[in-house]
Amino acid sequence: MRSEETPRLIGADGLGALFTALRDRGYTVVGPTLRDGAVVLAELDSAGQLPSGWSADTEAGRYRSRRREDGAVFAHCAGPVSAKTFVHPPRARLWSADRNPDGSVSAAGPDAPAKRFAFVGVHPCDIAALGVLDRVLAGGEHPDPVYTARRDGTFVVVAECTEPAATCFCTSMGTGPAATAGFDIAITELLDGGHRFLARGGSPAGTEVLAALPSVPAGAEDTAAATAAVERAAAAISRHMPDEPLPALMTASRESPRWADVASRCLTCGNCTMVCPTCFCTSTEDVTDLTGQHTEHQRHWDSCFSLDFSYLHGGPVRTSTASRYRQWMSHKLGTWQEQFGMSGCVGCGRCIAWCPAGIDITEEAAALAAARLEDAP
Numbered sequence: 001m002r003s004e005e006t007p008r009l010i011g012a013d014g015l016g017a018l019f020t021a022l023r024d025r026g027y028t029v030v031g032p033t034l035r036d037g038a039v040v041l042a043e044l045d046s047a048g049q050l051p052s053g054w055s056a057d058t059e060a061g062r063y064r065s066r067r068r069e070d071g072a073v074f075a076h077c078a079g080p081v082s083a084k085t086f087v088h089p090p091r092a093r094l095w096s097a098d099r100n101p102d103g104s105v106s107a108a109g110p111d112a113p114a115k116r117f118a119f120v121g122v123h124p125c126d127i128a129a130l131g132v133l134d135r136v137l138a139g140g141e142h143p144d145p146v147y148t149a150r151r152d153g154t155f156v157v158v159a160e161c162t163e164p165a166a167t168c169f170c171t172s173m174g175t176g177p178a179a180t181a182g183f184d185i186a187i188t189e190l191l192d193g194g195h196r197f198l199a200r201g202g203s204p205a206g207t208e209v210l211a212a213l214p215s216v217p218a219g220a221e222d223t224a225a226a227t228a229a230v231e232r233a234a235a236a237i238s239r240h241m242p243d244e245p246l247p248a249l250m251t252a253s254r255e256s257p258r259w260a261d262v263a264s265r266c267l268t269c270g271n272c273t274m275v276c277p278t279c280f281c282t283s284t285e286d287v288t289d290l291t292g293q294h295t296e297h298q299r300h301w302d303s304c305f306s307l308d309f310s311y312l313h314g315g316p317v318r319t320s321t322a323s324r325y326r327q328w329m330s331h332k333l334g335t336w337q338e339q340f341g342m343s344g345c346v347g348c349g350r351c352i353a354w355c356p357a358g359i360d361i362t363e364e365a366a367a368l369a370a371a372r373l374e375d376a377p
Contacts, residue, residue, distance in 0.1 A: 008215035015047035027118035040081040061358030077165030078348040082277035118155035124176035125348040129277035158183040167349030172241035177233040188226035198226040242369035250334030253368040263322035270303035272351035
């Protein structure tokens, strides 16, 4: 096993006890649930809202929820909503100002979060994405106060992947399907021989919560079954990034004609950046009420695919679709390493499944690698 903790075995009904334990400790539980035909992360009141018996089939430009007969709870792939939505919200107030009756002005900073989140059932790629956001938004000289206020004190229950989607490529990015770090409790869902979960603590807080749940020590057979299930998932992943340093590939491909090819298909809709669990770009705007007595400076998600995102005095810098797609992919796979010492991609495959044009980042990377090989002397 990947932990020194003795793993515990929890029955299917133990998920309800987990919710109770977390809520008793003051957490707002966020977990997967079926909504509008997709498995999304949302605030949940009980384990009964988890997507029991639901999975999804994905391909480039395609996502379809699918009913399953085995009652699996965490056998779904990454849906369109990630943990980013809760810790780096789509819209946030940075400051506000009010004119008082005496003519003076009072100001206030960001709203303090009223909730402390416990993420239950997120997959290892999303845990890795939280690690990326931690580095970007909390690890520098000037931490983002909105992010840190929401991220600090979170509790994470990761569900190791046992059934990857066709769009997953986490093995290329070293982010799954096994959970190795960044969690308080890790669970592996087992279906053969009865529905149950192998659980292990990853932090003192996780060990304490785990001790409060009805469980028994896991036997060697259960531990082996969990390890085998995760290994089968890794072997089933069919999409991969090129087997070469991606930053060097992006640098060498700056003038590749492939950018024009992908630009002929890209709609610059920004879907890939909206569903990406690590894209963090934002813009700001000022909003006032009709009386003119109250104003707010708000931040909202933006995308490097937006024409105005690179606007400087005189106009936008990246006017072509090719330049904007190149910026996104080159930053994600290349210069992110230079900035933050890690990749900006965790291999979740959301950008592939939710691209209306069916553009596949692994296919584009492979095409760039093949072109570079052809051009080599």
